[in-house]
Amino acid sequence: MRPRDEHGEQGPDPAAPADRVANGVRGAGVGEIPARLCGVAVELLPVTGASVSLHCDGMPVQLGASNAQAAYVTELQATLGDGPSQSAAQSGAPVLACDLTAGRDVQRWPVFAQQATAAGVRAVYSMPLGNDTVCVGTLDLYRDSPGDLDDRELRTARLMAGMMTVALMALPRVEDPGELGDDRWLHGLTTDHDQVYQATGMIMAQLGVATDEALARLRAHAFAHGCTALDVARDVVAHRLRFDSA
CATH class of the missing domain: 1.10.10 (Arc Repressor Mutant, subunit A)
Structure with a gap:
């Protein structure tokens, strides 16, 4: 039986995303895993692109993206030093920019909003990676039309970010530069x-x-x-x- 939240509603079945993640990364080399996981996020959620970045001292390092558009808009945020990804990394909480064409999201990130919409992105949902005390990066979800995530979709996005965190932390770190x-x-x-x-x-x-x-x-x-x-x-x-x- 799927778990219920505090309101008694069923949340996303953890087995379903887990199975999709397992299938998505099967046979992938280590360097392909971040982009593969972004592809799974696009399959599970109503978004057109996804990217994952690690953040260190305010400078994100992009690890992978589902497509060129997502990679470009993620790099745009890194160059500007502004945008939902930066805000999510600083706050350690999800940042949902549901409409980059008008309203408060444009007022909050005016330059990024203009550049992102020019690239065909109308909404961005940035999910922090890490735990309650440390944010190590973000999973950034992009959409080509304005709109919010409903409660179920937001739970799935959080679950995907959690799985992304576990997967990234499990990636091997090489200590001997001669054995890359x-x-x-x-x-x-x-x-x-x-x-x-x-x-x-x-x-x-x-x-x-x-x-x-x-x-x-x-x-x-x-x-x-x-x-x-x-x-x-x-x-x-x-x-x-x-x-x-x-």
Whole structure:
């Protein structure tokens, strides 16, 4: 029998999402698992795309996405440093932006809302990954039309986020860099993250500003030039871009 909530209503059957997750990741390599899980989320919920990111010091690192649109809008939030994903990571609670075309969601994230709708996304539901005390990342669900999640769908989204957390925490971490195997993708993510922070440090030195302002300058430059924060970081680290002469 399916569990009932405090109101006596039946919640989503945990076995159903669990079975879909098991089927979705069967035969997948380690590096494919995050994107596969995003695909399962799209199958289970009324959304058109999904992505998963780990968050560290305000800079999300995208692990996988169900499609190019979801990957783009997730990277857009990382570049802007704003959006439902950032808010969910900071609060540790779900953030439901049900209408990015009008109303309070546009007022809360005006630039992100404009950019997201231009990319065909009209609603975003960001679910925190972690536990009651620590948020390690977000599962971001995207929809091409405005609308809310009903109670059952929200419970399914929470359940999916919980399964995503367990799956990500179970992914192997390689301690010997000489034995990367299928875990090479994890080291690639670490490299990307390190480049952003190395670039931030270089901007701090060039401009004599604090960390927050340096990261904000990096993001602003990325947005103004239509590229990602990681693209700008790579240019700074490679000495193709200096902020004291930009």
